[in-house]
Amino acid sequence: MTPTIADFEYRRVPGDGDVTLNVALGGSGRPVVLLHGFPQTHLMWRHVAADLAADHTVIVPDLRGYGRSDKPVDGYAKRTMAADAVALAAHLGHERFALAGHDRGALVAFRAGLDHPDRVTHLAILDVLPTLDMWDVLHGASAAVAFHLYLMAQPPGLPERLIAGAPDEFFGFFLDQWGADPAAIPADVRAEYLRACAAAVPSIVADYRASAGIDVEHDAADRAAGRRLAMPVTVVQQDWGAALGYDAAGLWKAWADDLRHSTTTAGHFMAEQDPAAVVAELRALLRR
Numbered sequence: 702m703t704p705t706i707a708d709f710e711y712r713r714v715p716g717d718g719d720v721t722l723n724v725a726l727g728g729s730g731r732p733v734v735l736l737h738g739f740p741q742t743h744l745m746w747r748h749v750a751a752d753l754a755a756d757h758t759v760i761v762p763d764l765r766g767y768g769r770s771d772k773p774v775d776g777y778a779k780r781t782m783a784a785d786a787v788a789l790a791a792h793l794g795h796e797r798f799a800l801a802g803h804d805r806g807a808l809v810a811f812r813a814g815l816d817h818p819d820r821v822t823h824l825a826i827l828d829v830l831p832t833l834d835m836w837d838v839l840h841g842a843s844a845a846v847a848f849h850l851y852l853m854a855q856p857p858g859l860p861e862r863l864i865a866g867a868p869d870e871f872f873g874f875f876l877d878q879w880g881a882d883p884a885a886i887p888a889d890v891r892a893e894y895l896r897a898c899a900a901a902v903p904s905i906v907a908d909y910r911a912s913a914g915i916d917v918e919h920d921a922a923d924r925a926a927g928r929r930l931a932m933p934v935t936v937v938q939q940d941w942g943a944a945l946g947y948d949a950a951g952l953w954k955a956w957a958d959d960l961r962h963s964t965t966t967a968g969h970f971m972a973e974q975d976p977a978a979v980v981a982e983l984r985a986l987l988r989r
Contacts, residue, residue, distance in 0.1 A: 704889050706747045706761065709754075715792055716765060716785030718776070723769035724789065725761040728754025731987070732795040734786055735761045738804020738827075739905070740872040740898045741970075742768035744890055745803065748976035753983065760798070762789055764806060766904030768897050777904070777911040779832070780919055783813035787820050799987055801825035803972060805908060808832060808916070811930075811956075815923055818931040823986050826936045827979070828969050830952060832912050833920035838947040846945075849875070853906045854913035860906050868899035881968025930957040933989040935982055937971065940964045959989070 705711065709727035716722045725743055733753055735746040743761040750759045763770040765785055766777060776782075786809065790798045800821045802810030807829040814824045830838065839847055853860050864871050872895055876886060886894070898905060934957040942949035950962040963982070967975035 702889075704744055704747075704893050706744065706750050709750065709759075709761070714762070714789050716762075716770075717781060717788045720765050720771045720773060720776070720785060722762040722765065722771070722785060722789055724763075725750070726759070726793070727751070727761075728757050728759045730757045732758040732760060732790060732793075732798040733983070733987075734790055734798050734800045735759065736764060736786065736800070736802035736806025736809050737761075737767070738802075738806050738829075738969075740875050741804075741894050742897050744893060745970065745972055747890075747973075749972050749979050749983070752976065752980045757987075758793075758795070760790060760793060760795075762786070763897075764809065764908075766908050767901055772901055772904040774903070775907060777908040778915045778919070779808050779812035779911065780816060780915075782809040782908075783816055786810075786813050787817050790820070796820065797822050799823040799825075799983075801827070801983055802829075803827040804829055804969070808912065812916075812919070814930045814932060814934070815928055821932055823989065824930060824932050824934045824957075825983055825986055826934065826953075827971060828938050830941075830949070831920055831956060832916040833924065834952045836913075836917065838945055838952075840945075843945050850909065850913070853909035855910075857906075857910075860910075861903050864906065865899075865902045868902060869895050872898040876970075879969035881966070881970070881974050885968075885970060885974040924955075933959045933986060934961070935986040936960065936962045937965055937979070937982055938962075939966075939969060961986070961989075 706725045709725040714724045737745045800810045807826045
């Protein structure tokens, strides 16, 4: 049986253009959209979503190209994926909403905050840097921690073939290496992550490839124009700045005026490892 978020309704909801997204819906009240990361699906939010649903409408999609959402051949610029989130919320009757993203979903959320400041009321970013900054801080041998970024940045063909040759080993590597507690991702959820990723190799690679091209162009244009995030922003990260030699809070302050930045020891999969702490951060953000 496919795992689901308990007591949430599932629908197919239009995103941007012709893409349809698999979406879990629960609760009532001020809307919050939660965007998942890699190598996961919307299920990574299962604990956080259930808590927030006590007093919020919680909208939890699989990103385009992931999970059980549509997987077009192209259209993986974060600008396009951000438009999915805006279109999805509007289709459900929410012109304004809070937005939280983890990893790849956080890059989408960041882009939505820049492109749609009239729609995104509050923004939470979990364990990522903006694409432009991410590439800038990777140097020398320490950049080996992000080998997958370089692999999936290559032209179409080789990355897809290599990953498709051993998908469980490839995607499972990140679940094992990035998690602080293996028990935080139970066997049935892990199996669903691996199944979903193996079925989405071309679209996952396309998502990453966009972050070595068009996403960098969009971030660079915004930096040159002095564009900043206008809404309250919360960023929670592992202490990668200490590990790789950069000032994470300083990088984020260049993008956001109203910023709360903190580090966690809960590992990359913090929404599963320590959901209570993530919920506390999100509720504090929503009160700002």
